Amino acid sequence: MGSNGTFLDNEEAPTYAPSIPVPNVQELVRKDPFQVPQRYVRKVEDRPKDTDTSYLSSFIPVIDLSLLLMGNNEELNKLDLACREWGFFQVVNHGVAKQVSQKMKDAAAEFFKLSLEEKNKYAMPSDDIQGYGHAYVVSEDQILDWSDALILLVHPSHYRKLKFWPNSPKGIQEIIKEYSNAIRKVATELFQSFSLIMGMDKEALLGLHKQLVQAYRVNYYPPCSKPDQVLGVSPHSDTSTITILMQEDDVCGLQIKNNNEWVPVNPIPDALVVNVGDVFEIWSNGKYKSVEQRAVANYSKARISYASFLFPHDEVEIEPPSHMVDSKTKQQLYKKVRYGEYLRSSMNKKMEGKAHTQMAKIEG
Ligand code: OGA
Helix, strand or coil, rough: CCCCCCCCCCCCCCCCCCCCCCCCCCHHHHHCCCCCCCCHCHHHHHHHCCCHHHHHHHCCEEEHHHHHHHCCHHHHHHHHHHHHHCCCEEEEEEEEHHHHHHHHHHHHHHHHCCCCHHHHHEECCCCCEEEEEEECCCCCCCCCCCEEEEEEEEEEECCCHHHHHHCCCCCCCHHHHHHHHHHHHHHHHHHHHHHHHCCCCCCCCHHCCCCCEEEEEEEEECCCCCCCCCCCEECCCCCEEEEEEEEECCEEEEEEEECCCEEEECCCCEEEEEEEEEHHHHHHHCCCCCCCEEEEECCCEEEEEEEEEECCCCCCCCCCCCHECCCCCCCCCCCCCCCCCHHHHHHHCCCCCCCCHHHHHHHC
């Protein structure tokens, strides 16, 4: 931090926790579509079940951002309920131009079609989280996810490590920036409404971040001949304040935990999926829930998803503001932690539900 309390523009990108290099799943499937190595096979109790909870997807709240921006109270109440009971909602009328999302989808699809050698020019080193590869792999005997990912820090711009930004297809770097800027606008607009439902001034939540950091993770889930034995992404809650996910319109995969059941988040064409992350849960003293999510694999179709994570600067100390704690009825549930420490401690573990949130909890 600068002497005047602001963050420096030339500050280097932070380093994150190491992850053990593991095989490329897309390549594994390309070589033999029927092999599912033992390292990917989940314990029976962790596998996706047949029970059809698909109808529950239609209960996941849908929020109209244009109504929130007009100050519509009913929509604000819906947002409050969505964050309390689901921790997830889909957003429509969010203002991201269809042409921008489509360009992003087309460019990503082209990127993943490149040869492994070509994609590996941006390979994630074992001591970084940026690049093309896998994060959160901390031991050789850990069960692996059925996916590969491209992970980049996009904001602030001096955190960008351009050696990990693909050069192919042509223009993809500009597209990532344009898409990320559009998502950042959605996030800051949503933050205004989140501030209001937390009983704060419109700009307060953004202010708590000191600097709004944005990371981008494009997931590639290859088809799997045994989708009932693997998971695309292990169950986890997000360490962010919020995450904004763009899904494909015609392939399902995302599931969220609600009332102890895994509920699919079926895509609504052109909608974005937003979820409450751990930081929002902590700042709201548990009023809003960062719920567990996972992704399942598909038998015949590959799926690409686009997750933008919004979170505070490393140096920010996160804890519930005093007005969210009413000592008579609601005790303080989380202690003060430096965000950078919280994030790294989570990354040093495999993704395992909400286990990583324990370090911020006050034992009751
Ligand atoms: C993630 C994630 C879900 C999805 O990238 O962290 O949970 O649907 N993705 O791809």
